Amino acid sequence: MKERSQRRPEPSASPLRLVHETWGDHEALLARTRTVSGGRLGQVDTRSLTVATPDAPLELQRGGVLRHVDVAFETYGTLNEAGDNAILICHALTGSAHAAGVHEGGQVPGWWDPLIGPGKAIDTDRWFVVSSNVLGGCYGTTGPSSVDPEGGERYGPSFPRYTIRDMVHVQKRLVDALGVTHLASVIGGSMGGMHVLEWAALYPERVGSIVPIASCARHSAWAIGLNEVARRAIASDPAWQEGRYAPDAQPESGLGLARAIAMLSYRSHDSLEAKFGRERVSSERHAGAVEGGSRSDELSRALSVGFEIESYLAYHGVQLSRRFDANTYLYLTRAMDEHDVAEGRGRLADVLAAMTMPALVMGIDTDVLYPEREQRILVEHMPNARYEVLRSPHGHDAFLIEFPQLAAQLRRFLSSLS
Amino acid sequence: MKERSQRRPEPSASPLRLVHETWGDHEALLARTRTVSGGRLGQVDTRSLTVATPDAPLELQRGGVLRHVDVAFETYGTLNEAGDNAILICHALTGSAHAAGVHEGGQVPGWWDPLIGPGKAIDTDRWFVVSSNVLGGCYGTTGPSSVDPEGGERYGPSFPRYTIRDMVHVQKRLVDALGVTHLASVIGGSMGGMHVLEWAALYPERVGSIVPIASCARHSAWAIGLNEVARRAIASDPAWQEGRYAPDAQPESGLGLARAIAMLSYRSHDSLEAKFGRERVSSERHAGAVEGGSRSDELSRALSVGFEIESYLAYHGVQLSRRFDANTYLYLTRAMDEHDVAEGRGRLADVLAAMTMPALVMGIDTDVLYPEREQRILVEHMPNARYEVLRSPHGHDAFLIEFPQLAAQLRRFLSSLS
Numbered sequence A, B: 001m002k003e004r005s006q007r008r009p010e011p012s013a014s015p016l017r018l019v020h021e022t023w024g025d026h027e028a029l030l031a032r033t034r035t036v037s038g039g040r041l042g043q044v045d046t047r048s049l050t051v052a053t054p055d056a057p058l059e060l061q062r063g064g065v066l067r068h069v070d071v072a073f074e075t076y077g078t079l080n081e082a083g084d085n086a087i088l089i090c091h092a093l094t095g096s097a098h099a100a101g102v103h104e105g106g107q108v109p110g111w112w113d114p115l116i117g118p119g120k121a122i123d124t125d126r127w128f129v130v131s132s133n134v135l136g137g138c139y140g141t142t143g144p145s146s147v148d149p150e151g152g153e154r155y156g157p158s159f160p161r162y163t164i165r166d167m168v169h170v171q172k173r174l175v176d177a178l179g180v181t182h183l184a185s186v187i188g189g190s191m192g193g194m195h196v197l198e199w200a201a202l203y204p205e206r207v208g209s210i211v212p213i214a215s216c217a218r219h220s221a222w223a224i225g226l227n228e229v230a231r232r233a234i235a236s237d238p239a240w241q242e243g244r245y246a247p248d249a250q251p252e253s254g255l256g257l258a259r260a261i262a263m264l265s266y267r268s269h270d271s272l273e274a275k276f277g278r279e280r281v282s283s284e285r286h287a288g289a290v291e292g293g294s295r296s297d298e299l300s301r302a303l304s305v306g307f308e309i310e311s312y313l314a315y316h317g318v319q320l321s322r323r324f325d326a327n328t329y330l331y332l333t334r335a336m337d338e339h340d341v342a343e344g345r346g347r348l349a350d351v352l353a354a355m356t357m358p359a360l361v362m363g364i365d366t367d368v369l370y371p372e373r374e375q376r377i378l379v380e381h382m383p384n385a386r387y388e389v390l391r392s393p394h395g396h397d398a399f400l401i402e403f404p405q406l407a408a409q410l411r412r413f414l415s416s417l418s
Helices: A026-033 A164-178 A193-203 A221-235 A240-241 A252-266 A269-275 A283-287 A297-303 A306-323 A324-336 A347-353 A372-381 A394-401 A403-415 B025-032 B165-176 B191-202 B223-235 B239-242 B252-266 B268-276 B283-289 B295-305 B308-323 B326-338 B348-353 B371-381 B395-400 B404-417
Strands: A046-050 A068-076 A086-092 A128-132 A183-189 A210-213 A359-364 A386-392 B047-052 B070-078 B086-090 B129-133 B184-189 B209-213 B360-364 B386-392
Touching: A046 A164, A046 A252, A068 A164, A086 A193, A128 A164, A128 A372, A164 A324, A183 A193, A210 A403, A221 A252, A221 B252, A221 B268, A221 B308, A240 A252, A252 A306, A252 A324, A252 A394, A252 B223, A269 B223, A283 B223, A283 B326, A297 A386, A306 B223, A347 A372, A359 A372, A359 A394, A359 A403, A359 B268, A386 A403, A403 B223, B047 B165, B047 B252, B086 B165, B086 B191, B129 B165, B165 B191, B165 B326, B184 B191, B184 B404, B191 B209, B191 B326, B209 B404, B223 B239, B223 B252, B223 B326, B239 B252, B239 B326, B252 B308, B252 B326, B252 B395, B348 B371, B360 B371, B360 B395, B360 B404, B371 B386, B386 B404
Parallel strands: A086 A128, A086 A183, A183 A210, A210 A359, A359 A386, B086 B129, B086 B184, B184 B209, B209 B360, B360 B386
Antiparallel strands: A046 A068, A068 A128, B047 B070, B070 B129
16 A cells, blocks of 8 residues: 655755764764774765555554655665665764765765674675665655645654654554565664664564664653753743744744753763863954854853853754754654553563564663663673663763774674574 | 841832742651750741842853842841851752741741751750852842843843852852851851852851762762753753743743652652652553643653652652743753862862861762762862761752751751860
8 A cells, every 4th residue: 555656856856865974973073983893885865755545554653644645765775585684773862864885975974873884783785674764754754844635744743743653553554665574673773772672662573683772661750851841941031932933934933942951861960070070262263153153242141151062062063953844853752751661562571572683782881861771771681682882971962973892792692683 | 348238028029029838848848847855946037138239230150240139038047246256058959048947838847957946956045047048049139030230131042151159159148248257157058058168268257167978079970961861851852942932931841850860869769669669650641640641642651651650750759740831940950060169279189188177078878969978089088077977868958958957967067066
């Protein structure tokens, strides 16, 4: 019932906004340019596939219906005849389908490029790798920033409510359409790890193994609280207009502040101290970077002190506000907050115990957002799981930074799969 | 040169806004009503003293001058003839001079009431206890929310920049005026601990011992970052009006959001999980508590999920915005960020090594804002310091909650003073 319109978008006319920003940080960017092992994928394209139509609508967990869903995705490697050599990669909150390789004319490789390619840990000589932008995202998959084909207007805040589970149903339609009969592994960090767990719960017969990284079985009060203050930062920006802002006039200040709050939870006390300490920016640069150059001296004095950490948070806020949609940020963080792999399935321990496929669970020793304790809950109940810790000063973001450790663990785990 | 106008404010005409809110949390409130040991102080008053006049102005560390400074303070116990049985208590960011006892008609005792009183750990039968609102605060001491006597208008953002060191100079003028010749101890948590360290550096000959609790020698990048996003939350509220809001129209939304962000750092992942987990508020209560009851269903769906943690953060934000001045929050957090006890004094290790008085340094095992590591830096270099840890699930706020542990440590330490 799915229409397959696997068209390549025209660079100029494409509805896709391709990722030219790094999701993580300077270290991540540098790390990506290092080759962990193996060769490069070279140029890749983000493609688009229609997976829901009026004839085959997508019914959502909370009751809404979508009559048209396009999914943006990339694939690397070749699907075998049996369709069973596939690996699905799941991205985090502000990530995209662009996990590896480079786009035409682009300089920045995908967010996990050091791990995916010929001879790399996720070896595209052996595996057919699929990476897709989540349902409700803003990198090509239908979401709040898309135009409603039935009304001709952007959905904005009228987009229906969706969950992590709904996102996985869309991924399922995608891999079915691609001819994948079996996923040798589903792999993802942070929000991507939530997709991994939902796959194991929804389609255990289709999933050969799972690798949830720095994620959780259900969102904690602490993580919900952080998302809540970020949402309030967006909604407090008058430019948000209760979600009905124009595409070129989004609440940049509010989204930037939301990102700055989140950045503090993605890092750790020690990593920020080691990187910035009490270093100050030059007063000239400070005036431009932190205050936008337009504030009076008096206000500048009242608002900020001119430390590098302030400049860093402001920079990351501005970067995100240029590449991400504010309403999408509200929807996705809410979906993360609602994430509970046991919802409607009984006791969490039993739900996890039913995940009998081999599992590699990875935590980060300095992660304050999804601490190791939350990873150990998974391992404790999954009958066939192994726990490995990433040692890093970088906090939660380590899953986008510590490529040599990730590569070693993934290579060992994937090699062990029959 | 100081004018002594130790008048009791008239309840109706007083310029003081007395604290009727608890600084901390429900647990703190409950804990305060428990008597740790000893008797009660009963009714106390916040008094006011002028410590800077045009003839004796206050010159500030960053170059400004204040020609009129009133200090709000309370005292408990009796000063002896030698004037050397005094203990100074220093409050945290949103605290006040009201550390113990109850005000006339008030129900809520001071923020450290279980520790201060006849026979209690800080025994007012032995000690003359002084507690004052900091320079630049909004609980009676001259600050951004005060009226400039020379211009007749509220200072607002034109108030001069001040530092932790300036606050200590004001405390010094206060204790001098009260006839105190020697401080047997200076005690404080969080921002109050910064005052404690500055006292030891500025007036070592006047300070017999120090007790810094859950504080730091210099503000970390992490703590600065948290304050910075809180300041941006305030400045992003259109009601802030670049600091020139009317007294009855302050940026409540922005200040509330700043408080919500801070609350997450005052607690810990585990304490919030234990207290709230994924509990949801009833939809009726949720509509009122989180959204103010005025948002459309659509927006309510887009913004929040209805978890108890969201309601808790919103509640604390509203509470603070009713009792605290937004500009003062900007100024005080900036002063904390600039705190570095070694500024202008050489190497930190040497500055701490020169603090030879007995010191009781206390940390909290779950504090993510001022982690134990930062307390150990103090103990490592101070020649006469002992470290004690408060074990608590409550994170940074434990210094306002764990009264039995605090009482035991303070009692032992103060008893040992000659």
